[in-house]
Amino acid sequence: MKRRIIIGWAAAWALVALRAPLVWASPFQFEVDPFYAETMLKGRFGASPVYFFIGPSPTMEKGLLAYIQSASQTLDVCVFDMNLPAVAQALLDAQKRGVKVRVVLDRDNAAKAYDIEDELEEMEKRGMLTLAHNRSGLMHNKFMIADGIRxxxxxxxxxxxxxxFNDNHAIVLENKELAENYEMEWKEISEGRHGKRFSYPTPHPELEIGGTPIRNCFTPEDDTRGAIVAEMAKATNEIAMMAFSFTDSAMTDAIRAGLKRGVRAIVLLDSGLAKHPGANTKELEEMGAHVRMSPGVRLHHKVIVIDRETVVLGSANFSGSAFDRNDENVLIIKAPHFAQAMLREAIRCWRAEPYWITKWRTPIPAGM
Incomplete structure (x- = not known):
């Protein structure tokens, strides 16, 4: 039986950092409130910097703005939904300072983005904006590529x-091969090439960053479901999952098979979608998985931590729509220290009190 330990990612990476000095300049030079200390974590895969952001927190938008401001030559954006005025303005500002900025945004969400309608109109005037429409599913990606490497x-x-409000994550990685994968996906979607028949092959589906193995999948063209199920089949100790939507039968079968092998299954589900008629919540409970509904406003993670060594993350919910029809992206990262950090987030979400309690714990100034 493997030792069950939980350590902070930052602390674990501090040990790694002792072997060699930090040699990169971080693009994320902003102050993080101590209350949100674990919402931005920094580390390395070998010599390559890695940044990890967790929400809900002010750090998410700060990190996003800093990333946009870090671009010096090119910035390609592909996002399902956007309504933050500061972010839309930062994209315009980047283009104004000479960065080649290209934005792909879901057409239906763009039509409802009233808070940034002026900024979107300006992007159209400048030739920066493409509105994506996947007729068979959703253009559900949330990624950017800066300067062809980040x-x-x-x-x-x-x-x-x-x-x-929502439980979320974002990761920033530096690697040219990974960037080429995402550039190809951006090109595909910007050209309206949705679906398996029209997609471009992923240039580097398997790669390494500083010795860390990474599998990079895009749906629906890659066998993302098969890649995830194959990792789950390797579990010998524990499968911990945070899922906004979990309806996929193959992944459900993988959990069942793991339980039969003696693997512990921990599944945290969004409280709204867990009660959907198509959800497999009852089936998971009956087979012996530890299941809980998130008390948060919305659990928007799509994460699996396997044996505290491998992390599955990305834009794809664990559903047939995500794997077979939507435009999505997924990373499978074999990095124990990163897995520990992701597991800490799972524990926070599992143990969290309902968010409405926070309001009533807010101190009121004397005399009010």
Missing amino acids: VWTGSYNFTRNCSH
Whole structure:
């Protein structure tokens, strides 16, 4: 039986950092309130810097703005939803200072983005904006590529809800091969090439960043479901999952098979979608998984931590729509220290009290 330990990612990486000095300049030079200390974590895969953001927190939008401001030559954006005025303005400002900025935004969400309608109109005038429409599913990605090397991705839409209310994550990685993968996905969607038949092949589906193995999948063209199920089948100790939507039968079968092998299954579900008629919540409970409904406003993570060594994350919910019809992206990262950090977030979400309690714990100034 493996030792069950939980350590802070930052603390774990501090040990790694002793072996060699930090040699990169971080683009995220902003102050983080001590209350939100674990909402921005920094580390390395080998010599390559990695940044990890967790929400809801002010850090999400700060990190997003800093990422946009870090671009010096090119910035390609592909996001399902955006309504933050400061972010839309930052994209315009980047283009004004000479960065080649190209933005792909879901057409239906753009039509409802009333808070940034002026900024979107200006983007159209400048030729920066493409509106995506996947007729068979959703253009559900949330990624950016800066300067052909730095990739931002995760579950985080560029919205007020995702910044301030929803449980979310974003990761920033530096690697040219990974950036090439995401550039190809950006090109595909900007050209309206939705679906398996029209997609471009992923240039580097398997790669390493500083010795850390990474599998990069895009739906629906890649076998993302198969890649995730294959990782779950390797579990010998624990499968911990945070899911906004979990309806996929193959992944449900993988949990069942794991339980039969003696693997512990911990599943945290969004309280709204867990009660949907198509959800497999009851089935998971009956097979012996530890299941809980998130007390938060919305659990928007799409994360699996396997044996505290491998992390599955990205934009894709664990559903047939995500795997077979939507435009999505997923990373499978084998990095124990990062897995520990993600597990800490799972524990926070599992143990969290309902968010409405926070309001009533807010101190009121004397005399009010």
